[in-house]
Amino acid sequence: MLNKSYASAAILSLLIPVSFAADGDRVDATDTLPDAKPGECYSKVIVPAIFDDVTEQVLVKPETNTVEIIPATYDVQEKEVLVKEASTKLVAVPAVYRTVSEEVEVAPARTEWVTRLDRRGIPASPALLAAATTNGVDLTAAQPEQCFSEFYVPAKFETTEKEVLVKEEAELISIADAQYEQAEETVMVKASAKEKVLVKAEYEVVEEQVMIEPAKAVWKKGTGPITRIDNATGDIMCLVQIPAKYKTVKKTVLKSASTVEEIEVPAESMVVPVSRLVSDSAAERATVPAEFSTVKVTNKIADAAFIWRNAEVSGEGKATGNTICLQAVPAEFKTVKKQVVEAPATIMEEKLPAVYQTVQVKNVSTEAEERTTVIPAAYDSVLTRVKKSSERLEWQRVLCETNMTRDTNKKIQQVLKDSGFYDGPIDGSIGRGTLLSVEKYQKDNDLPTGGLTIQMLEKMGIM
Known part of the structure; x- marks a missing residue:
């Protein structure tokens, strides 16, 4: 296999x-x-x-040159060389200081708004200061140690009597029903007609051989022991003879055609009860007067309000507990010690002599030379x-x-x-x-x- x-x-x-x-x-x-x-x-x-x-x-080895270097020759001599020039050295003499004491203001005197003047007072919030300003307090004209408080004044109302319409004038209508008498009447509910009846067609089933594909020769992919060298090789195609294909089908054949027959249908009638009008309905109208009632009405004459005033001045309203006070804060001082110059720093000059050193110096006696030798190229026979x-x-x-x-x-x-x-x-x-x-x-x-x-x-x- x-x-x-x-x-x-x-x-x-x-x-x-x-x-x-x-x-x-x-x-x-x-x-x-x-x-x-x-x-x-x-x-x-x-x-x-x-x-x-x-x-x-x-060519296995190209033509090349070899170079031989003949080194230079030197004479040795002694020479005195200045290694450090004479100079002036500067020496710093530090300044002399003395210590003195001085009072320095570290925080200036100021005023600030607080919630109360004792130790439990805290800085007043911007919202509280804005509320006081909105309600009549001039913060810029306040004096130190002066306080302002907020008071709540409730809304004011008055009661009066008023006549109110509780039911409008209206019209009352009464209806008298229509009068009828009963009778019978014969009515045709379906007219005579002619109906057509369909007689269905008759069929029979027969079998027949139908060619669904003719005979042909086609190329088909083959199979077998193929050595795939790469993705381009290894595909096999075979020319194969394929016979024609047939299929047995069932057909429905008409045996007798459908026909239409006509039938006479008689008319239909029925007796129905009928109500005949004797007198129409009638309407009678009557006027119903309006109704009123006296009620008490409460009207607002003044809105509730928050007001600010001097805490020591009496007036209307109930204190809300919000208070601002202008507190005076004295300046703060600190004693510091500082050093002042008693004698300034100075500079002294010191002369330093030059320094010399004896060294050996090489001078060129003969210059270096080079000799060039040519080496020929080498070749080899290759297949x-x-x-x-x-x-x-x-x-x-x-x-x-x-x-x-x-x-x-x-x-x-x-x-x-x-x-x-x-x-x-x-x-x-x-x-x-x-x-x-x-x-x-x-x-x-x-x-x-x-x-x-x-x-x-x-x-x-x-x-």
Whole structure:
């Protein structure tokens, strides 16, 4: 049996050329399928490039120059060198200070608004100061230690009597019902007519053979032991003869057509009770006078209000507990000690002599020289391969499940084993070991790779 894990992948497109990112110089000749006979299978295979061996002279070492340096010669002499010039050194004499005491104002005298003048007083909030200003307190004219308080004055009302309409004047209407007498009357409820009745058609079912697809030869994806070199190889196409297809269908055939019959339908009538008018309904009108009532009405004559005034001045309203007081805060002083200059700092000058040192000096007696020697280039003969034709991808006839036999498989394995490419059993089963051996055989013999090609079988002497 064939190892189907190595079957070819489905062919995505048969008429679109395949592009190769890794093989830019490969020629694709698979844009059309070959002219084949039914039962033959074709696969995309890689036909190797053709090379010629050419002998060339190759430069292995270019011409070079060697340079020899002859060093310079020197005379040694002694020389006295000034290493440090004479200078003037400046010495700083620090200033003399004395300590004095001074009173410094660290916080100026000020006034601030607080909630009360004793120790429990805290700074008054901006909202509280704004409320006092809005309700008549001039904060800029206040004196230190003066307090202002907030008072609540409730709204004022007065009660009066008022006559109110509780029911408007209206009109009372009484209705006298209409008078009727009872009688009977014969009424036709359905006129005579002619009705049409449908007599349904009759059918019978018959069977018939219908051709749904004619006979044809088509290319189909083949399966078999295909060695996939890359994504472009390994696809197998086989030309297969497909017979025509028929289907038995059931038809419904008319046996007798439908007809219409006409029937006479008589008229229908019935007796119904009837009420005849004797006298119409009538209306009588009467006037109903309006009604009034006296009620007490409370009206507001003054809104509730919050007022501020001097805490020591009496007046209307109830204290809310909000109070602001202008508190005087005295200035703060701190005794600090500072140092004042009694004698300023001065500078003294000190003369420093120059310093000399005896050193050895080298003077050039003869300059350095260079000598250049030319070394000739070296060449070697090498054998290079020159490409005559590029690798190409094309359709070639191959073996697959459609046209393969176990006997053929055994012959392939035997040739591979005799040639030293295969060491497995001769069992006619094309597995991974056989496929790897086929690929190596094809490459060593410069044969197309990518399937069990007929060209390889001819090389092996099997066909």
